[in-house]
Structure formats: C-alpha cells, structure tokens
Amino acid sequence: MGISVLFLSFLILLILGMPVAFALGISSLLSVLATGVVPVNYLTQTMFGAVDSYSLLAVPLFVLSGVIMEYGGLSRRLIDAAKAFVGHMTGGLPAVTLLGTAVFAMLSGSGPATVAAIGGIMIPAMIREGYGRGFSAGLVATGGGIGIVIPPSIPLIIYGITTNTSIGDLFLAGFVPGFAIVLLLYLMSRHMSKKHGYGGDVPKASWKERRAALWHAKWTLLMPVVVLGGIYGGIFTPTEASGVAVAYSLVLALIYSETKITQIPIMLKATFLISGMILVIIATASTYARVLTLERIPTLIADFLGALPVPFWAILAVILILLVFIGMFMETIAGIILLAPILVPVVTAMGMDPVHFGVVMIMASMIGFATPPVGDNLNVASAISGLSIEKVSLAALPFVAALIVMLFVIAYVPQISMFLPNWLGK
Amino acid sequence: MLKSIYAHFDEHVETYLATVALTVFASLVIFQVVMRYVFNNPSVWSEEIARYALVWFVYLSGSYAVKYQRHVRFNVIVDLIGKKVPLAQRIIRLFVLVLWLAFLIFMLKLAVDMVDRQFTTGQRAPASQIPMYLVYLGLPLGLLLMSFRVLQHTTRAIIDIVRQPFAPIPPSQTEVD
Amino acid sequence: GEGGHAVAQSDSYTIKFGNVISVGDTQNQGYALFAELVEERSDGRIKVQVYPDSQLGGEREMIEATQFGDIEMTAPSVGVLANFDKSLEVFDFPFIFEDAETAYKVLDSELGDEMLAGLENSGLIALGWGENGFRNLAMVKGTVRTPEDMRGIKLRTMQVPMHIAYWRSIGAAPTPMPFPEVFTSLQQGVVDGVENPYELLFSARFTEPAHFLTETRHIYDPEVILISKTFFEGLSAEDQKIIRDAADEMVAKIRSLKSTISDEIRAKIVAAGGTVTDLTDEERQQWIDSAIPFYKENASKVDTGKLKAILEAAGNTTYLEAIQ
C-alpha cells in the first residue's frame, strides 16, 4: 500500500510536469496519509532536519564561487590559456573546451555553473569556426558534466553526507577518472573532427604567447592550489573550502575588476536560482527517502539484491544499467539521496569500497546530465546552441555511449579511482 | 502607492532575505577558518549559526526558484499533449499548480504548528542560545512565500485559459536549423 | 497525530525506535534484544522496528520526534539530551566516575531514577540508562600523557558547551565539528585529535589516522533510552510492564557487551599498528587536578545541587571540596 502510493503518485506527478522537488514532497505526504506509518508532523521536521547540516553549506557556497568566476572574467582567462596550448591541435577547439572545463571543474563544485561558464563561450566559438552545431552542443552537454567528477563536487558532497563517507577521500578518488574521461572525450572529438573536416587553422601559439596567456590567467590557475591544497594540506575542511573558494574568487574578481558593482545583484540572483533548485530537492528527497526507510523498502531491495544467486560482477552490472536508466529520468541530487542508501549496503557487503562506489554513482549522474528526457546539460546546451533538445540529445549520443563504456571500466577496475586515496590518504 | 509597495515586495522579498542569510553563513564559514588557523582559537557558535542561516536560505532561495520556474521538471509528455490539444495542456498545468498550492498550504499549516510547539517548549540552541522557534521559522516563512509564488502562477494560468483556451502553446525552445 | 495513541489492550502496534548507532555496534545488539523480547512476550502484538545509523535523523531531531510522538523511541547521548533537561548537564563534567562500576552504582541509585524522572516534563519517559562508555583520547601525531601535553592541541569535541569549556581551561583548542567531517579532518590534520568512546573511535575508523590512544576515561557518557510519554501512557499496564522489563534486560545486555568490547577493540587497534596508553596513577591524578579550576568556574552554571549529589554518590571528594 505505502509502496504503491509512494511510487505511483511520484510517477504520475512527474509525467504531469510537477517539479521533481515537489513531486517528491507530495508523494511522501500522500503515502504517510495513506498508511499512517508516522504522524504527518514528522514531514516538516524532516524538511527542517535534512537541511540543518553543516556540510550542506558547501552547496550554495560552491555555486556562488562558480557564478563569481563566470562573471568575474575567470573563465575567459582560462579559455585563453587553454587555447594558447592546445588550440592548434587537430580538434583544437574541442580540446580547448575540454581542457577549460577540466580546469574550471577544479575551481567549482557545481555542474550547472561549469556548463554555463565554459559552454556559453565555447559553443558559439566552435560554431563560428565551422564545427557542427550539433557536435558542439553535444560535446559541451557531455563534457560539461565533468565538473561533478573532478573535485570539488557538490554531488560527491551529497553522496558523502548521505552515506557517511569521507568527502576528502571521495574528492581524491574523483581525480583520475575525471581526467580519464576528459582524455576519452578528446580522442573521440578529434576523430570526429577529422572525419567531418571540422575546424579552421588556429595558428600554433609561440612560447612567448603561451607564457603571456599563462601569466594573464595566473591567479585563476592558482585557485585549485588554494582550494584543493587547503583541503589536503590540512588547513580547512571540504565545507570550509567552499567558503574559501568564494573569498578567493571575490578577490580575483576585484583584482581583474571586470565585474561592476551593478552586477552583484545579478550574481546573487543566479546563485539563489541554482542553489534554491538544488537545496529544495535535497530537503524533499531526504523526506521521501525517510518515508521509504520507514516502509522498510531499502532493506527489502538490499536483501533481494544480496540474495540473488549470481556473482558480484553480475549484480554490479545490473546496478550500473539501473543507474544509467534511472539517470535518464531522475534529477542528479534526488537520485543520489534516494539510491545511495539502498545500494551502498549491497555493494559494501560484497566488498566494494563505498568511496569507489561513490565515484561510480557520480559518473552515472554525469551521464544522466546528458541523457533525455531529464538532462540539465541538454537544456543548457540547447539554450546556447539554439538546437532543440531532441537534436542535442542525438548529437550527444556517441559521447554518451563512450561514457557508458567508461563507466563499466571505472566500476570494474577499482584502482583507477582508489589509487589516489589509497596513496595519499594513508 | 500600495501598488508600488506590492511591486517592490514581489521583486525583492526573497532576494533581500536570502542575501542576508547567504552573507551570514559565507562570512561565518570563513571566520571559522581564520579563528582556528590564524588565532588557534576555534569558534564555538559559528557552526551552529551558519547552519541555521542555511535552513532559512534553503526555503527563501527555493521560493525564488519557484518565482522563475527554475525547479527541474519533466516536460516531454505534457509538451507532446500540448502540440495536439493545447487546452489539455493548459488544464493539466492548472491542475498541477492547484495541487502544488494545496500541498504547500498543508505543509505551511504543519510548519506553523511546529514553530508553535518549539515556542511552547522554549528550546534554545546549545551553543548560541538562540530560541529554536526563531530558527524553525525559516520553514513556514519559505512555505508561505512559495505558496504566494505558486498562487501567482495559478492566477496567470487561469487568465490564460479564460482568454485563449485553444491558442497554440508557444514552444519553450526556438529552433535554428 | 500526537495524543491519538490510546491503544486498547488487544491491539497490535509497532514501536519505531530510531538511533544514530552503527548497525553492528553493541548498543544496537542491545536494542535488537529489546525488540525480540517485547515481540515474544506480547505474543507478536507489539513489534519493535529499530532504525539504526541516523536513518530517521540526528539525535536532536529524534528527541523532538519522540517528544511529539512522531516516533516512539530513541536513545540519545546525554550531551544532546541535556539541552532538553538542564540537570543532565552534570554528566558533561569530567572525571566524575573512577570506573564503570562506580557509574552503574550511581545511575542505578535513587538519584539516577530521579534524574530520569525529570525528563517527564519534556514529554519523555526514560526507560533506563544505556551506555556509550568512557570517552578517551585518540591523537594523530603522538601519545598524550598529561594535561600539559594538550596545550595548543586542536581537539575535535562535540557541540557541548561544558566539554568545550574544560578543554579550553587546560589550554587546548577544542574544535566543535560535525561528525561527518571528523575523519577527513583527522586525516588531513585540520584537527590533531578526537575524543570518543573506544567503540565509536574504532567503528568510525577514526583510529586509522588517529592511532595514538590514551585511556583518559575523562567523561563517562551514558545514553538514555527514551519512549514518548503520550504514547507510553496510552498503553495498558501489562504492555508497559513488558516494555519496562525488556528495557531492563536490554540495559544489562548493553553493559555486559560494553565491558568486553573495549578490550577487544584495544587489541584490534594495537594489531593494526596503533598504540593504547594507560595512565599511571600519578598521571591520572594530574588529569583530575587539571579539572579543579574548571569545576570552580562552572559548578554554579549548572544544577549545582545535582552535581554535588552525583559527586557524593560517586565518592569523588576532590571536586566536592573544590566547589564547596
């Protein structure tokens, strides 16, 4: 009874176009009213308690620092530096896009901020230089998601909070897979550029020009050193790092003085819109997850998966397919809050490190960003490129397919993720 | 006069309050690092107040995202229906808004009860000694503002149905090629 | 809703028991026994559903949920519960009890019952004293033997004012920090050490980065087994007795498990390359003396009568004299 109300009402509400955050809240309420498993007062308590969390402060703070970087001219400088180094290569602008995204990802914890900052500049630039509109939008839609795998990362923080896993370890574990994905996407886009004859001739920059571009971007490039160095150097916690990122990007914006005072309200509003969307989902998805728990559903699913008479690699394969499938429909954060408590006990019981599984879940979320029908990055890429969601989705498909293969590799070869935390964490 | 007060409220109510909350917790997080690392004298209450400012921030910024319809949703099926039968999409939209509003008002009532209970028990926060009912007040306030925003959207949806029930619904995305 | 829990004798119902303890830890073994006994003795009428691992929220959240009858039972640590009943703050004072036997003697006395009864004013009925255990030190860089060694040391503490005040009074830098951030902070050196009972230190893996342990036994940390008052008072006398008796057996089981687990965990820590240091009598005396200024300063800030009564029952003359 409770189960069917929870699932069915959620599904119907989603189909009707109810925002995910509130569909989760309404189904929780309906289920509690139908079963009386707990008095309804418990729901408001949970909506308060779920966000009364110190670690969660990192969400709006990383969003804010991402927005300041975008408006403060930091992304522009990054791209110029990337262009000076890789612009002349075959598939030059895609390489600039990916390198720019990777470095921006080390500054920002927010996926949407990364896509907006880099995609906003690079999609028009690629189209201007003769790259296919669909190719450009598809590349940014997939590659833009890299911001959540490469630390710092809001979804990794949410995973860490939800499953009580060390956020510092999760960050370390995201590095190598993150850059492996960048390399994979580069090789693919290079191949496709060759095939379609994309790209003009960006002249190779001289070392003098490269030095100049680096110098121009020096404070921006120092930011990962400050933020990540501060975490791993024992100066502050990952949560506090988000505050430091805000302070540092503010100082940079002041130094570069590209931001006007009149832009501050615009930056604040952008921060409110992105974080409001993420945070309310955290509140209601946690409420939904609590109702699931009260109905004992995670235990039932975990027991079912654990009792399957098949080897672990087969269960893991089922889980991976499930994650990709759910990623098509589910908003990232809600997906993590709902699924992590169910799946983590299953995989850890079979000997998988929760840190490793965190990276796997986050990578599946990255794929979900770029798969229809619910895909944040597709929306952004579609808005910037002027293509319909359908066309962007189709263009992103080859990249998505490659990422799914990569997901399996990362899931079955734990060393790719665990090498860094095992080496540096001890 | 009244109209301009309403316009100002409509434009700024969330942004003013959320800016205060954001400023509070952003400064406290940095303050905490400075106190611990520079002065070797960790702050006792900064963590608590930062958390409570966050709770307020969640529902204030959440309401702002309701105002601009930024909450993630799944539009594909409703859009498909709208292409064939615009009126059907308008009715579904109105139904969703009314249900949403009902949910928010129900939760608002519960949240007010919750604040009332906190007021009665006279709880205070352990480190900062702030009365807990003030902390909890962020939830009903946010729910109230969200109800207000959804009510605005509902009014617009009703006007739209009355004025042009059968007009095609403008696509949310414009196509280039 | 709340208040609507009047349950007829023949009714079957479920008790939701939320806690923040990990699944395999000793307390949860005790709670599982409680669930089993209640179900068995009520012929399956009363089900007890235990939700471990903060599944239903944090300690503060669950105390409130129990108070208002949203859930029926929880078992918070005294540090958090003291915010609901000030007189419990006395347990936040260091070095009251010499050993677990002394603590049991005091908690099981009339004085202990009286303190539990005080919770009724907050809508909570206490079924008994559970146990987190004695809090000990775990340091990252090296073994601490004397209070002097704590000078300038960043020690992660709970968000409990009296804990913070004690560590500050001996020159340490107490750093209240949320539990999920502690492991990384130890690993990266944001804090130099942490203080928790052995079992928690070990199950939260804090002893991996912080493997220099010292058995200071600075605070005995009881937890309180709570049941919602509105709910409990709506039950038949027979059901109340089933629950109370099972709770007594649960407490006995937790205590007996706790008495062996510390030795097991000490052995595991040493096997993993860590060290566990016992204090000499002389060193321990230095620790006890180190808290005298703290007692003088803070005794008047809590229920002083209760504090004196506890110290007296525990035979602790040092601090009794200090605060006269």
Ligand code: NA
């Ligand atoms: Na990132």
Ligand code: NA
């Ligand atoms: Na998707």
